[in-house]
Amino acid sequence: MTERRRPTSLRPYKFLTSTAAAGALLITGCGALPGATGGSREPVTVVTWAPSGAAGPDTVNMAGMTAMARTYARWANENGGLDGHRLRVVTCDEQDTSIGAANCARRAVKEKAVAVVGSYSRHGSAFMPPLEAAGIPYIGGYGASDEEFSSYDSYPVNGGQPALLAGNAGQLARDCERVSVVRPDTLGGDGQAWLLKTGLTEAGRPAPADIRASETATSYDAAAGSALQAAGAADGCVTAVLGKRTETFFDSFRRLEPSYGSGSVRISSVLGSVDQPLIDSTGGRSSPFEGAYITGWYPDAGDARWDGMRNVIREHAFGDNRIDPDDTGVQTTWIAFTVLKEIVEAVDSPQINAWKLTSALNGGTPADTGGLTPVLRWSFEDVLGSSTYPRIVNTRVTFQVVRDGRLVADRKGFVDVAKTLSEAGAKS
Template identity: 65%
Template structure:
């Protein structure tokens, strides 16, 4: 009896319902989805995303499945390469998944074509590729790197007279300076100095020195505040190691910044917390800070169904994105069952996503709807429906909110110069 009570209580804590439909013995067909992410690469790695997907499936199936359907999750390592991304997409097609959910890849052109041909929706990607924001079969839950950089520009414009941006020398990184500059322009600041860097380097001393110089740190007669923002994924830590070695030369006269995904609470913890290089850093994110009570249901699922899997950190932005994407999937499947659809195909999921007037995520994002009237009128990012970010700062080694609630950067994105 105690075990049954605990299960029911755990389910009731999750936004939207108590015990899911089907717990009493419904026998609907299982549904299969895929979650992919890079693992074991020399650059960006997101092992927590497929691990979170597996934990979510264990929770869902322990509580009757999603709308009475057993949830089967197939995972794939896309290796942070175009070949890997394409192979994962083709595997998804072969296995007949109804959606790719809560995944990460920079290589949108490689994975979206096979999915589009098969009519498989890409639900809740991390937002690391432009294709996620212009493919009609992509359903993003955040504003991607575009929103983060535009928001970071807005955040830095308040305090920074000069800004240096260190970003990857990749196709995915090519738009970042323009987007950051759009945010800076709203605060009547000039464009940032765009500093390119290899995304898998082991030392960034040259880039750190250039960034400090451009921010005015080496000018003894400079006035105003210089800021350096770095967006290098996993290698952001390596960049700031190089930056910190130069810092005594400039007496800490430059403020540092980044975006979530490049800097997060796990990185702050392992680099010294309040005594680390990020104390006082400005950070722009998509979601509420990790300590927010709205993450409670996710934390409970991780605690009870991840079995001490150390790949899953509830403060990791990738893990959070996967959670939100599966939350959307749950609501969509429930809406299909309510409308009399028992067997679920990819086309059913696409139709339900296109017709939904709004999906709630427990306050972790605004209400999400991909209906035409809710899409952002931005030339390069028309599929953005969540144009909100959060402004955060590192205080005493913890990410805390600079201001309550979300900041709308939709107009900033609309006004940004076209990448084409």
């Protein structure tokens, strides 16, 4: 396993700055912040984007993330802001297109945002270049694009799908003699299969049966039949990572399962392909996902560590039904803004800009997320260092299981998958 050195000091990165312009808050029309500690501090502008009204069967909508960002700002500003700075959140509909992503990035530049925080986009090649050119850090993206784990302007709070797949292999290895993996027939899908193979063989299990499937299919009978046949009737597992189409696959799987006499085959997936809202919408306790193994980034939604977020939603979302506290996107946005708050407080300056945030992040300033992740740092010593995933700093995942219609902990605490990620990156 590749060892990662940690900074020798946890002392927050501080800056010496000149006196801020008097009356900055009043000039903006914002007025004094409730609970502020005094002094004149300029507002902090950030952008949060996500697809909110995208149309089409294969598009993703994550409106809860931008709604959570606005809710966080209302709460923060009623409680002294971020270290006395009023938080201004600009939201943008990314539309789940490369053009929309690029437009949102240009909006961040136009608004003179100090960071893009808690956002979702699958189009990293479109949004990252404008941010890099302007020096705007991308803090706590959802992990849906490769560029989030390669760009030096990105500061991810989770390990993305690579960490989930590496963890899913470890979760399956405990109980499964044989594993079938159903994944997209794409280059990205090839990487998924490789990660699962690396994790399973590392645990002493056979390589999984690799079942390729279309990302746009309306039926997965052929793939489900192949997966069931390869998994066998006992001690076999089928895991599917098909994004929005995962539900469609398991519909086919459940219809065919009796024909193969495979009632004991365990099913599995990762958060993002299966989550609590999907389980709820497909029947709760009678959902086809009952008993499924699910690998996630964060503690299960019922964990007490989410109580702070739930209180903020209850008191400041004003009944906005776009915000589901069980949704992984909403949770990621909360964690990303928690990181922003920690870094702004560490900078401790009357005026915050993108350069100061980036310098603090690169300098190893720690961000404590209240146990929802490990304490996060992004200095050179903290990143995974893999050529494939150079920006990952959080290599820990959680094992969950669907029980009585709820995602609950299958194992206490976090599981570190750094070794699997490093080995998979070295062999790829």
